[in-house]
Each structure stands twice: as C-alpha cells, then as structure tokens.
Amino acid sequence: MNRQEYSSWLAESSAKKLIHQENADHYYANFYRDGSYDVLFKKSKEELYDFDRTHMFNMVIGWKFGEKGQIGLRATYLTNYAYTPVVGSKISTTQQILSELFPYLPQFSSSSNSSPSGFALYQPVYSDIPRSARLPHYQQFDLRFDRFIPTSWGRMTLYLELVNITGSRIAVSADTFNPLFPVVPGANPETRYIYLNGLQSLRTEKNKIPYLNFGIELRF
Numbered sequence: 001m002n003r004q005e006y007s008s009w010l011a012e013s014s015a016k017k018l019i020h021q022e023n024a025d026h027y028y029a030n031f032y033r034d035g036s037y038d039v040l041f042k043k044s045k046e047e048l049y050d051f052d053r054t055h056m057f058n059m060v061i062g063w064k065f066g067e068k069g070q071i072g073l074r075a076t077y078l079t080n081y082a083y084t085p086v087v088g089s090k091i092s093t094t095q096q097i098l099s100e101l102f103p104y105l106p107q108f109s110s111s112s113n114s115s116p117s118g119f120a121l122y123q124p125v126y127s128d129i130p131r132s133a134r135l136p137h138y139q140q141f142d143l144r145f146d147r148f149i150p151t152s153w154g155r156m157t158l159y160l161e162l163v164n165i166t167g168s169r170i171a172v173s174a175d176t177f178n179p180l181f182p183v184v185p186g187a188n189p190e191t192r193y194i195y196l197n198g199l200q201s202l203r204t205e206k207n208k209i210p211y212l213n214f215g216i217e218l219r220f
Contacts, residue, residue, distance in 0.1 A: 009038070013030065013032075013038060016032040016033070016034060016036065017032060017033040017034075018030055018031070018032055018033075019031055019032060019033050025042075026041060026042055027039055027040060027041045027042060028040040028042070047129075047130055047131060048082040048131040049131075050081075050131070051081050052081065052082050052131070053078060053079055053080070053081060054079045055077070055078070055079045056077075056078055056079075057075075057076070057077040057078075058074070058075070058076050058077075059074070059075045060072065060073070060074045060075075061073045061074075061075075067148055067150065068147070068148055069145070069146050069147040069148055070145075070146045070148075071143070071144070071145050071146070072143070072144045072146075073141065073142070073143055073144075074141070074142040074143075074144075075139070075140070075141055076138075076139065076140040076141075076142075077137065077138070077139045078137060078138045078139075079134065079137050080134055080135035080136060080137055080138060080170075080171055081134070081135055082131035082132075082133065082134050082135075083131060083133055083134070083135060083173075083174060083175070084126050084127055084129075084130050084131055084132065084133070085126070085127050085132065085133035085174065086124040086125065086126055086127075086174075086175070086177060086183055086189050087125055087126065087127045087183075088124075088125040088183055089122040089123060089124055089125055089182045089183040090122070090123050090125055091120050091121070091122060091123075092120070092121055092122075092123050093119065093120055093121070094119045094121060097121065097123070121179040121180070122177075122178075122179050122180070122181060122182050122183075123179065124175075124177045124183065124189065125183075133174070135171040135172075135173075135174060135191070136171045136191065138168060138170050138171070139166075139168055140163075140164050140166070140168050141164070141165045141166055142161065142162065142163050142164065142165065143161070143162045143165055144159060144160070144161045144162075145159065145160045145161075146158070146159045147159070153220055154218065154219045154220040155218075155219045156216060156217070156218055156219075157216065157217040157218075157219070158214075158215075158216055159213075159214065159215060159216075159217065160212075160213070160214045161211075161212070161213035161214070162210045162211075162212060163196070163210055163211040163212075163213060164195075164196055164210050164211060165210045166210075167195075167209060167210060169193035169194065169195060170193060170194050170195070170196070171191050171192070171193050172192050172193065172194050173191070173192045174189055174190075174191045174192075175189050176189050176190045176191075176192055177189040178190075196211065
C-alpha cells in the first residue's frame with residue numbers, strides 16, 4: 001500500500017478496539033472487537049549487519065597440581081563475518097568498462113584491423129540478497145603450563161604457552177576475483193586467509209606450527 005492508503009487504514013483501525021494481534025513469520029493479523037480483522041503481509045526481509053558475528057564461544061579448563069604447578073586449556077570458536085557472495089560473472093570489454101567508469105570521455109573508434117571492443121574481461125555479479133553468505137568459521141586451541149616455585153620473598157612462576165595448537169587460519173575475505181577468468185566456485189573468487197600474526201597464509205593446506213610464549217612471573 002502507498003502512503004495515502006496506509007494513512008487511511010491507520011485512521012480506520014485506530015477507531016477500533018484491538019483484542020488480539022498475531023505476529024507470524026510472513027504476516028501480521030489484527031482482530032477487532034466488532035468482528036473485523038486485518039491481514040498485513042510482510043515484504044521486508046531480515047538482513048545481517050555489516051561485520052555481524054552471530055556466535056562467540058570461549059571455554060577455559062584448568063588442572064592444578066597442588067602448589068607445584070597447573071595446566072590450562074583454552075578453546076575459542078567464532079562464526080565469521082557475513083558478506084555478499086559472487087553468484088556469477090559477465091563478459092565486458094575494456095572499452096565498456098571505461099565507458100561505465102568515465103561516461104563523459106569521448107568514444108574512440110578502432111581501426112578495421114583491430115578488435116572493435118577491446119580486451120574481454122569478466123566482471124563479478126553479486127547476489128541480490130546482501131550479506132547472504134558467511135566466511136568459514138574459526139576455532140583455536142591454546143595450551144599453557146605453569147610451574148610454581150615458592151621463595152622466601154614470594155613466588156616465582158615459570159610458564160610456557162602454545163598458542164593456536166592446530167595452526168588454524170582466519171578467513172578475512174572472499175572477494176579476490178580474477179577478471180581474466182569466469183566464476184569458478186571455490187577458486188575464483190578465492191577465499192583469503194591470514195594467521196594470528198597477520199601474515200597471509202600459504203596456499204597449501206599444511207598447518208602452521210603454533211606460537212610459543214614463555215616467561216617468568218614474580219610475585220612478592
């Protein structure tokens with residue numbers, strides 16, 4: 001309904017006494033005391049926000065061996081960000097792309113011996129539903145060992161941490177599209193990964209060794 005129809009409906013329904021409202025997935029239903037009712041269908045769609053991360057899970061487990069030491073395990077699970085996926089590709093020429101980017105530039109006609117349309121390139125076609133896909137999830141496991149050494153002035157703790165034992169990678173984008181080739185699921189566009197230190201991961205599936213932290217804590 002347009003704005004005028006909505007205003008007319010709102011004025012009419014406000015004069016009635018509402019006794020029940022049903023909120024379903026695809027419609028609203030209003031029931032009035034005079035026996036009449038309205039059914040309003042929902043046209044809007046649920047959308048995820050930018051950088052939406054639906055689930056975050058952290059768990060810490062520790063075992064303490066008296067006053068000698070302890071061992072701890074931390075598990076982390078994160079759903080990744082939502083993004084608008086590439087669902088296909090279309091062929092465009094360099095001349096067409098330049099015309100779209102710079103519509104006010106004069107068009108140059110090519111000679112009969114050269115291609116009249118320039119080089120052919122592929123352009124990505126994105127889904128009509130924004131943020132309808134999600135990057136791969138991320139999981140991480142950390143392990144820590146502590147050794148307690150009591151002293152006359154306090155306590156000294158020697159610790160060793162193994163961060164990201166499984167060498168998991170973090171997916172950061174899925175829009176690395178190569179315009180020389182059409183869309184190939186899982187290959188073009190390619191999902192890019194990084195490690196915890198921000199370095200881009202290798203293309204192989206080999207996991208990276210965990211990060212090693214060690215040190216001494218002094219408590220007086």
